[in-house]
Amino acid sequence: MTTEMICAGFGGQGVLTIGRFLAQAGMKEGKNVSWLPSYGPEMRGGTANVSTVISDEPIASPIVSYPDLLVALNQPSLDKFGPMVRKDGIIIYNTNMCPRGCKRDDVQLIPVPMNDIANEIGSAIVLNMLAIGIIIGKTGLVKYESIEEVLNSFLREKNPELLEKNLQAIKRGIEIGKQYT
Amino acid sequence: MSKILMKGNEAVAEAAIRAGCRLYFAYPITPQSELIEYMAKMMPKVGGTFIQAESEVAAINMVYGAAGVGKRVMTSSSSPGISLKQEGISYMAGAELPAVIVNVQRGGPGLGDIQPAQGDYFQAVKGGGHGDYQLIVLAPCSVQEFADLASDAFDLADKYRNPVMILADGMLGQMMEPVEFKPAKTQEELEALANQHLSWCICPNADGDAKHHHEINSLELDPEILEKHVNKLYEKYAEIEKNEVRYESYNVSDDNEILCVAWGTAARVVKSAINELAVRGKSIGLVRPITCWPYPYEAIASAIGPKVKKVYVFELNSGQMVEDVKIAVNGKVPVDFWGKLGGIVFTPADIQAKLEACF
Amino acid sequence: MQVIAKRPETLTAEPFTYCPGCTHGIATRLIAEAIEEHGLINLMAGVAPVGCAVFAYKFFNFDMAEAAHGRAPAVATGMKRGRPNMHIFTYQGDGDLAAIGTAEIVHAANRGEHISIFFINNAIYGMTGGQMAPTTLAGMKTTTSPYGRNPDDIGYPIRMCELLASLVAPYYIERVSLLSPGDILRAKKAVNKAIQYNKEERGFTFIEFISTCPTNWGFDPDKAREWAKENMLPYYKLGVFRDKGEEVQ
Ligand SMILES: Cc1ncc(C[n+]2csc(CCOP(=O)(O)OP(=O)(O)O)c2C)c(N)n1
Ligand code: SF4
Ligand SMILES: [Mg+2]
Numbered sequence: 001m002t003t004e005m006i007c008a009g010f011g012g013q014g015v016l017t018i019g020r021f022l023a024q025a026g027m028k029e030g031k032n033v034s035w036l037p038s039y040g041p042e043m044r045g046g047t048a049n050v051s052t053v054i055s056d057e058p059i060a061s062p063i064v065s066y067p068d069l070l071v072a073l074n075q076p077s078l079d080k081f082g083p084m085v086r087k088d089g090i091i092i093y094n095t096n097m098c099p100r101g102c103k104r105d106d107v108q109l110i111p112v113p114m115n116d117i118a119n120e121i122g123s124a125i126v127l128n129m130l131a132i133g134i135i136i137g138k139t140g141l142v143k144y145e146s147i148e149e150v151l152n153s154f155l156r157e158k159n160p161e162l163l164e165k166n167l168q169a170i171k172r173g174i175e176i177g178k179q180y181t
Numbered sequence: 182m183s184k185i186l187m188k189g190n191e192a193v194a195e196a197a198i199r200a201g202c203r204l205y206f207a208y209p210i211t212p213q214s215e216l217i218e219y220m221a222k223m224m225p226k227v228g229g230t231f232i233q234a235e236s237e238v239a240a241i242n243m244v245y246g247a248a249g250v251g252k253r254v255m256t257s258s259s260s261p262g263i264s265l266k267q268e269g270i271s272y273m274a275g276a277e278l279p280a281v282i283v284n285v286q287r288g289g290p291g292l293g294d295i296q297p298a299q300g301d302y303f304q305a306v307k308g309g310g311h312g313d314y315q316l317i318v319l320a321p322c323s324v325q326e327f328a329d330l331a332s333d334a335f336d337l338a339d340k341y342r343n344p345v346m347i348l349a350d351g352m353l354g355q356m357m358e359p360v361e362f363k364p365a366k367t368q369e370e371l372e373a374l375a376n377q378h379l380s381w382c383i384c385p386n387a388d389g390d391a392k393h394h395h396e397i398n399s400l401e402l403d404p405e406i407l408e409k410h411v412n413k414l415y416e417k418y419a420e421i422e423k424n425e426v427r428y429e430s431y432n433v434s435d436d437n438e439i440l441c442v443a444w445g446t447a448a449r450v451v452k453s454a455i456n457e458l459a460v461r462g463k464s465i466g467l468v469r470p471i472t473c474w475p476y477p478y479e480a481i482a483s484a485i486g487p488k489v490k491k492v493y494v495f496e497l498n499s500g501q502m503v504e505d506v507k508i509a510v511n512g513k514v515p516v517d518f519w520g521k522l523g524g525i526v527f528t529p530a531d532i533q534a535k536l537e538a539c540f
Numbered sequence: 541m542q543v544i545a546k547r548p549e550t551l552t553a554e555p556f557t558y559c560p561g562c563t564h565g566i567a568t569r570l571i572a573e574a575i576e577e578h579g580l581i582n583l584m585a586g587v588a589p590v591g592c593a594v595f596a597y598k599f600f601n602f603d604m605a606e607a608a609h610g611r612a613p614a615v616a617t618g619m620k621r622g623r624p625n626m627h628i629f630t631y632q633g634d635g636d637l638a639a640i641g642t643a644e645i646v647h648a649a650n651r652g653e654h655i656s657i658f659f660i661n662n663a664i665y666g667m668t669g670g671q672m673a674p675t676t677l678a679g680m681k682t683t684t685s686p687y688g689r690n691p692d693d694i695g696y697p698i699r700m701c702e703l704l705a706s707l708v709a710p711y712y713i714e715r716v717s718l719l720s721p722g723d724i725l726r727a728k729k730a731v732n733k734a735i736q737y738n739k740e741e742r743g744f745t746f747i748e749f750i751s752t753c754p755t756n757w758g759f760d761p762d763k764a765r766e767w768a769k770e771n772m773l774p775y776y777k778l779g780v781f782r783d784k785g786e787e788v789q
Contacts, residue, residue, distance in 0.1 A: 059358075
């Protein structure tokens with residue numbers, strides 16, 4: 001199986017990390033992965049996006065034309081990438097920053113007030129971890145344990161407090177994602 | 182060794198260090214800067230030299246000097262900076278100096294933009310500097326291959342005493358993929374490398390040989406002698422053409438109705454389109470040159486199966502490789518081209534549409 | 541309604557692409573104001589660098605050329621020699637002017653070209669994401685000096701005003717700062733003088749602005765200014781290094 005995914009949002013919302021951690025977890029599980037960020041001055045205050053592919057087969061193009069999965073953290077991202085999602089694909093979006101929502105009826109929509117939930121957990125910076133959780137809960141793309149391992153290696157020493165918050169956000173996301181299965 | 186998720190820019194730097202490169206000179210430029218930044222961090226740790234030169238012109242001449250003393254040396258840049266290096270590259274080809282130059286291409290001409298492009302094919306393959314010379318040009322299409330080709334590049338440079346260019350692009354530089362590195366050269370191997378060029382390079386006259394006099398030079402005012410020298414270079418190039426052609430055949434078979442030719446990043450996108458169309462029963466093959474020079478003319482010629490209606494070239498430029506493909510195809514079937522410019526990378530959907538229209 | 545501050549005519553409506561709180565914006569504006577005040581909008585042309593000010597060719601509301609990285613003084617030389625009745629300036633960062641463009645600036649100065657150079661010293665490569673500049677302070681960490689700039693290995697930061705002041709030809713050389721309101725007023729005077737001299741065809745004029753790069757230094761704009769006052773000003777002394785109009789030699 002191959003899952004092609006785009007994560008997009010404002011620079012600073014941590015979208016690149018969503019793709020990176022999922023790719024890293026996928027790699028740990030022996031899958032083929034690729035991670036392709038947008039780059040350049042558009043990152044400065046502008047929007048950022050990352051294409052991530054996780055597959056059992058060798059990955060041909062890391063560029064994603066028709067994502068199976070979109071994570072949109074703001075309205076411009078949802079407007080830009082929403083129409084590209086494959087029929088029967090999944091769109092996870094942040095209702096706090098997507099006031100107009102998404103009009104498609106041929107895909108599965110997962111609207112989540114991500115800022116609200118992240119703030120409940122205690123910090124806006126766990127928003128991207130929440131998104132990772134929702135993806136895992138909905139699709140089982142990678143195992144929770146693999147993500148935990150990745151996060152451990154990044155944060156266990158550097159910032160155990162943030163690690164705990166991140167894991168909490170991922171677990172919360174998984175619960176939300178599961179409601180849509 | 183386990184796999185590491187890494188950017189192409191970092192992977193090629195790590196691979197170069199493992200291949201025994203201990204001298205690196207460069208100047209920052211997007212989308213290549215992670216490479217120079219990786220070298221800034223790692224070279225001091227392995228006892229190597231990293232210098233951020235004052236310009237690409239200075240960097241390539243530092244490379245000229247370091248190659249002249251017989252050491253493994255590398256520089257890297259992106260398109261506008263590679264243009265500035267052309268003078269030095271021509272001098273190195275003339276003086277037969279081994280070195281590795283990485284070009285993480287971006288959109289041009291001029292300042293252009295910073296997105297992935299393949300507009301430097303002519304410059305790399307047909308000679309971007311002045312005079313009669315050839316670079317060996319290696320074109321990776323994945324982070325793994327980017328890293329693998331780095332160590333091959335050093336071996337080829339040393340074997341033929343010729344500069345080698347790795348022609349990548351912003352996408353390969355910026356993307357992360359799992360990469361597995363070859364083991365780093367051992368101390369003994371490093372010493373062997375250090376001694377391999379002693380017969381010609383600038384080095385201490387260890388045994389006080391009265392005849393020891395090595396010159397690193399591309400000047401020869403006597404036309405007869407210069408002609409001989411260039412002819413000798415071309416004998417070497419013929420040898421390289423005989424021994425070092427590399428390519429990948431993808432899905433090439435007698436059922437193919439179209440044969441694609443694409444290199445680097447473009448080839449990956451084409452592969453995706455081929456896969457999509459294979460599901461729908463359309464048979465399309467791809468030849469991907471890994472060496473853009475020496476060019477895999479014969480591989481392309483022999484991949485044209487009995488049912489092939491046309492050879493389709495896809496590039497992220499205005500069709501710079503088409504003339505090489507036409508030489509290979511030699512009029513057997515029509516050669517078509519489609520590409521994107523300005524640093525836009527075509528998508529699998531774009532290519533799929535182009536290919537579908539052929540059936 | 542009384543207009544207290546408006547966009548000088550010498551600036552287009554194009555929004556600046558500088559990060560919030562970056563001193564590039566102040567320098568760009570000071571130059572635009574001086575050109576307007578001297579009534580030179582129709583006779584002025586500028587050369588934009590490669591760096592964060594790369595889009596200066598869109599900001600200034602008169603003819604502008606975009607040069608290759610570091611080559612602005614050579615481009616300006618060609619423009620001035622080709623149209624001697626026009627007035628020409630360049631706007632350049634420290635990487636552009638003091639690294640890749642060292643030869644061009646030194647030789648334009650040495651020829652005493654009748655052009656003005658506005659030099660933004662923020663001790664870093666802003667545009668490309670925070671690499672070491674020739675003006676990066678000793679010990680300062682950047683992405684290409686991750687262990688701090690080591691002068692024994694890569695040299696001491698270059699003081700361009702002092703270097704150029706060793707040449708005979710330059711007419712006016714001054715270093716100013718953009719770090720406080722008072723300093724900005726002094727900087728405005730210096731820019732005005734450079735443009736005045738340019739208008740009067742006196743010779744080569746050079747203004748260095750001690751600036752900040754909050755984004756790549758990793759500070760907020762206030763902290764960046766404080767940091768620069770504490771660390772840059774002791775090394776880069778403000779003042780006039782040459783003013784043949786005022787007999788400072
Ligand atoms: C020949 C060439 N080499 C490198 C670059 C990449 N480059 C763009 S801007 C820049 C440095 C900018 O730094 P600086 O001049 O200090 O200006 P700042 O952005 O700090 O204002 C570099 C190296 C380029 N565009 N062209
Ligand atoms: S990167 Fe630095 S110098 Fe460039 S605009 Fe931003 S703050 Fe200013
Ligand atoms: Mg600078």
